[in-house]
Amino acid sequence: MRNGEIRIRDAGVSYRLYREKVTTLKEAVVNRFRHLRSAEVFWALRHVSLTIEPGETIALVGHNGSGKSTLLKTIAGVLPPSEGEVLVEGRISPMIELGAGFDPELSGRDNIYLNGALLGFSRKQMDAKFDRIVAFSELADFIDMPVKNYSSGMYARLGFAIAQDVEPEILIVDEVLAVGDERFQEKCKARIRDFRTAGVTFCFVSHNFEAARELCSRSAVLHHGRLAFDGPIEQGWQRYRELEQGPVPGPQIEAG
Amino acid sequence: MTEVAERAPAAPAPTPARGSALAELLRYRQLVAMLVVRELKVRYKRSVLGLLWTMLNPLLLMVVYTVVFATIMRTAERNFAIFVLSGLLPWLFFSVSLVQGLNSILANQELIRKIRIPQAVFPLSVVGSNLVNFALSLLPLLLLMAVLRQPIRPALLFVPVAMLILAIFTTGATLLLATFTVFFRDVRHLTEVLLQMLLYLSPVFYNLQVLPQRDAWWFQALQLALRLNPLSYLFALVRDPIFYGRLPAAQVAGIAVAAAGLLLVLGFAVFQRLSPRHIHYL
Numbered sequence: 001m002r003n004g005e006i007r008i009r010d011a012g013v014s015y016r017l018y019r020e021k022v023t024t025l026k027e028a029v030v031n032r033f034r035h036l037r038s039a040e041v042f043w044a045l046r047h048v049s050l051t052i053e054p055g056e057t058i059a060l061v062g063h064n065g066s067g068k069s070t071l072l073k074t075i076a077g078v079l080p081p082s083e084g085e086v087l088v089e090g091r092i093s094p095m096i097e098l099g100a101g102f103d104p105e106l107s108g109r110d111n112i113y114l115n116g117a118l119l120g121f122s123r124k125q126m127d128a129k130f131d132r133i134v135a136f137s138e139l140a141d142f143i144d145m146p147v148k149n150y151s152s153g154m155y156a157r158l159g160f161a162i163a164q165d166v167e168p169e170i171l172i173v174d175e176v177l178a179v180g181d182e183r184f185q186e187k188c189k190a191r192i193r194d195f196r197t198a199g200v201t202f203c204f205v206s207h208n209f210e211a212a213r214e215l216c217s218r219s220a221v222l223h224h225g226r227l228a229f230d231g232p233i234e235q236g237w238q239r240y241r242e243l244e245q246g247p248v249p250g251p252q253i254e255a256g
Numbered sequence: 257m258t259e260v261a262e263r264a265p266a267a268p269a270p271t272p273a274r275g276s277a278l279a280e281l282l283r284y285r286q287l288v289a290m291l292v293v294r295e296l297k298v299r300y301k302r303s304v305l306g307l308l309w310t311m312l313n314p315l316l317l318m319v320v321y322t323v324v325f326a327t328i329m330r331t332a333e334r335n336f337a338i339f340v341l342s343g344l345l346p347w348l349f350f351s352v353s354l355v356q357g358l359n360s361i362l363a364n365q366e367l368i369r370k371i372r373i374p375q376a377v378f379p380l381s382v383v384g385s386n387l388v389n390f391a392l393s394l395l396p397l398l399l400l401m402a403v404l405r406q407p408i409r410p411a412l413l414f415v416p417v418a419m420l421i422l423a424i425f426t427t428g429a430t431l432l433l434a435t436f437t438v439f440f441r442d443v444r445h446l447t448e449v450l451l452q453m454l455l456y457l458s459p460v461f462y463n464l465q466v467l468p469q470r471d472a473w474w475f476q477a478l479q480l481a482l483r484l485n486p487l488s489y490l491f492a493l494v495r496d497p498i499f500y501g502r503l504p505a506a507q508v509a510g511i512a513v514a515a516a517g518l519l520l521v522l523g524f525a526v527f528q529r530l531s532p533r534h535i536h537y538l
Contacts, residue, residue, distance in 0.1 A: 025440045073369075106298070114290055118371050118373060
């Protein structure tokens with residue numbers, strides 16, 4: 001596989017729906033571990049096959065609960081697929097939730113290093129990036145303050161500043177552009193366009209057609225966990241609208 | 257814009273999901289170090305005495321136990337304070353690591369849901385930060401030894417090795433319990449209760465050699481428990497050089513190393529096996 005390539009083959013992610021959630025040993029022993037056998041299986045994603053080439057830009061489209069986030073999480077490697085295969089080659093920058101790894105008690109400075117380490121960078125590598133990250137975030141005056149004192153906008157700015165500097169080969173963006181003021185949003189969008197020109201594979205989740213069309217050429221439409229359409233963004237959006245007006249199939253639950 | 261293209265090519269890229277689990281964990285060793293520092297920083301933030309607490313805490317406990325055992329129960333051991341401390345420090349390291357470590361996956365679940373990292377870094381960093389505390393608490397012990405005129409022998413140089421072996425054992429136990437706790441939350445409570453019992457089934461406040469020999473059944477039972485308890489051997493590695501000023505017997509050291517190695521391999525294998533399923537139970 002080449003760097004920046006994503007290959008998804010017949011992938012499915014299932015969650016067990018317990019009629020009762022069993023989290024203590026006593027409950028498990030009392031019903032003799034019956035819950036393990038009788039759980040129903042809910043497929044958040046099933047039979048999805050998708051190949052994304054290096055440098056491609058793709059928008060994932062679908063209603064709430066269609067499986068977009070689940071798909072992103074499997075690509076990011078956080079959620080292993082229950083069936084099928086998800087192969088990802090290259091460094092991923094997950095902009096799924098900005099500042100996910102921040103420790104509120106630590107300063108912005110410490111959090112930059114901590115976040116870098118979470119993404120697999122050494123202290124030395126982060127030293128080289130530090131000034132650029134601070135400059136991008138425009139938080140130089142607050143960098144030694146604990147991040148719990150940051151406003152939510154500042155928090156997200158620092159998060160984006162780190163995520164944009166990890167030299168990604170695959171960029172995953174999940175509705176994070178709604179943060180910060182308008183000027184900072186524009187700065188983020190410009191940065192993402194830079195990545196596109198540089199040939200970074202780009203997966204984008206948005207409910208905003210304008211934003212998606214501006215940044216992506218291809219779209220994948222998810223509908224109740226299935227891939228309903230894969231193709232150019234205009235047609236994809238049309239298909240998405242049609243599906244929204246059609247009858248809603250029930251959730252795919254199977255007896256275990 | 258060409259800003260991206262101009263940047264230096266990425267340094268050795270941490271590509272995901274390749275190589276063995278061990279190699280992956282090794283790549284994240286700096287993260288473990290950083291989490292250790294974070295834990296220490298956050299723990300002592302806004303406390304005036306800061307790191308001093310690490311040293312004061314076992315000393316205060318030692319005073320309590322010495323008073324109880326030496327005065328009230330009239331244990332006839334010379335320098336009983338040092339005897340207690342040389343058992344208490346390894347015990348505190350083991351038990352505190354275990355209790356904090358088994359909770360570490362749950363405590364970091366927000367992160368585990370969002371960023372792909374080898375989850376073993378969390379229990380490992382707990383053991384690491386407690387190892388730092390352990391090392392720091394040796395300073396007041398040395399001071400006390402000087403004050404009480406306890407002979408300081410070259411065997412003391414073995415203590416770091418002993419700590420390392422104990423840390424390996426503790427890591428294995430912590431990995432095992434950390435993953436079980438994700439599936440059954442009551443592992444935490446069970447462990448806390450069992451640790452209370454284990455404290456008295458381990459040679460912390462006494463040694464069999466120190467107790468007068470008896471034929472009573474309970475003494476035989478205690479003897480058996482101590483012989484079967486791997487902590488007896490591990491703790492002896494620390495106490496022998498500190499209190500008796502000698503190296504531990506080869507047989508004791510052998511059993512301790514074997515127990516530590518086995519538990520680490522078992523703990524890591526089970527953790528690696530079960531950790532992909534954690535996310536469904538967080």
